[in-house]
Amino acid sequence: MFAERGYAATTIDEICAAVPTSKRTFFRYFADKEALVFPNRRGRLARFQELLAAVRPDQSPFDVFRTVTSLFAAEYTENREQLLAQQRLIAQSPELLAREREIDSDWEREIAASFVRRMPPGESGPWLADVLAGAVMGTVRATMRHWYADDGQADLESLGLEAIDYLERGFVFSRQEPDA
Amino acid sequence: MFAERGYAATTIDEICAAVPTSKRTFFRYFADKEALVFPNRRGRLARFQELLAAVRPDQSPFDVFRTVTSLFAAEYTENREQLLAQQRLIAQSPELLAREREIDSDWEREIAASFVRRMPPGESGPWLADVLAGAVMGTVRATMRHWYADDGQADLESLGLEAIDYLERGFVFSRQEPDA
DNA sequence: GTACAAATGCCACTGAGTGGCATTTCAGTT
DNA sequence: AACTGAAATGCCACTCAGTGGCATTTGTAC
Missing domain, CATH: 1.10.10 (Arc Repressor Mutant, subunit A)
Structure with missing residues (x-):
């Protein structure tokens, strides 16, 4: 309807x-x-929690997220049509967009909680984990936007893994040369 | 009231x-x-646009954001009490939190638009600018959360600049050594 | 003072969401 | 099959945000 x-x-x-x-x-x-529009929100979050918890504790935050990215990329590619339909619906309503961001925010909290356990102990641990989780979720959101804008044609796993590489190694790219 | x-x-x-x-x-x-609760939303966004546009076009996205960070850190520190009161209000209502995220989303779009102009031309330019903008906004949000949680005691400019450094150079930190 | 436009007030309405309570449905028991 | 208690459902009235339409007031130019 x-x-x-x-x-x-x-x-x-x-x-x-x-x-x-x-x-x-x-x-x-x-x-x-x-x-x-967002069925089984609690269940999905709980499953995400479990996935995060299942990764070996000596893995770095980046390795954790590479694992999760590959998993979700496969799943989303599988359900491409359904997700595109859902996104078309969400895109037409500010309320739904707001709700989507709220859900992302829940997930970001879980990511941060997972990261903080894998951080070197010390003063800035929680702060760093939170900032990194924010950055990760930011890139994920941008990546998903592009995938949706592209009608799910692009390879979601590649996009996601590339974004993680940027975060891990830093956003280095050739500077724009004036008149070069 | x-x-x-x-x-x-x-x-x-x-x-x-x-x-x-x-x-x-x-x-x-x-x-x-x-x-x-969010007065003059359009005006603030317009001013943010102007600030972004005013930075010299040969400056990198990171330099842009360092400039903007210093500016806003000073302003937020100045109006600390008012911002803390606003945040206390926002924190008690899911609707207001949602609205805050919506505003952040607007700002993120402006950041992305500013970045894309400063990216090396090429296929992945817009995508990279968008991902970076997402990451930046993610770190900004995390940083603000910490500043608020700390009752605005921390030095906001230092926090912000540090977060940008992490993005630019990559999130490198010593791995947690088992039994070391 | 008149004329005109803008700002305001008033009223009735829709639609989401809630509280209270009666009624139905259904499971287990005899 | 009849009984009983609990859970599920339905019904009604209500609050509150937000909108449309229209009359009325206010202010301003001449």
């Missing part, structure tokens, strides 16, 4: 009439309208 | 009664309730 009429144009009353069920029952199963 | 009763607990009707004005007039001046 969202795909046909648009997210905002579809009221919860209409959805309930179509199921059919009562609005009251709807809100017992979904926290709000947005939850329809 | 938000500070006294909390954001969610203060209705627009109450605000209008206090001013006093009508609810209809309120919505002619503010797009929504959240706009009260």
Whole structure:
């Protein structure tokens, strides 16, 4: 229904009439309208947590994220069409975009928690882990944007791994030469 | 009123009664309730655009951001109390947190636009600029979180510049030695 | 003082989300 | 099959954010 009429144009009353069920029952199963677009949010986050925890503890944050990137790249490539449809829906509504960022923020917290365990102990450990997690999530978001903008044609794993390399080794690139 | 009763607990009707004005007039001046907490959003973004545009075009993205960081660090330190109060307000409401992320997202777009002009021309230019902008905004957000968590005691400029150094040179740090 | 435009107020409305309570459904028991 | 307690569902009324339409006020130029 969202795909046909648009997210905002579809009221919860209409959805309930179509199921059919009562609005009251709807809100017992979904926290709000947005939850329809991001199903099983808790479960996905929990699984992400487990994935992070499963990586060997002596692996660096970057190795952790390379592992996770390859895993998710495969999964997202598998479900490409579904994800593209979801993204088309999200793109048309500021609320949904906001909710997507909120979810990313949850994931970023998990990344930071995973990183802090792998940091050298010391004063700046938590701070550094947090900054790195922020940078990682930033690159992931940018990468996903490009993949979506490209209709999922690009190789997601390559993009992700390249972005991680930039973070690990620094963003070095030839400076723009004036008049060269 | 938000500070006294909390954001969610203060209705627009109450605000209008206090001013006093009508609810209809309120919505002619503010797009929504959240706009009260983030005043002059357009103006701030426009000023940020100008700051980015004012930096010499041969400066690298990192130099751009060092300049901007120093500027904002000074300004934020100046208005420390006000910012802390605003942050306390934002922290209590998911809606406001979402709005803050939305604003950050706008700023990230501007950063990316500024970076892409300073990138070496070529295929991966826009993609790299976007990824870097994402990483930058990620570190900025993490940095601000730490500054807020620290009640604005830390030296914001040092934190910001340090984070930029990490991005430019790569996140290198001694690996955790097992049993060393 | 008149005329015109902009700002404001008023009213009714939609749509998301909640609280309270009655009713149904369903499982286990005898 | 009838009974019982709990969970699921439905129904109704409500709050609050936000919008549309229209009348009224305010201010300003002449």
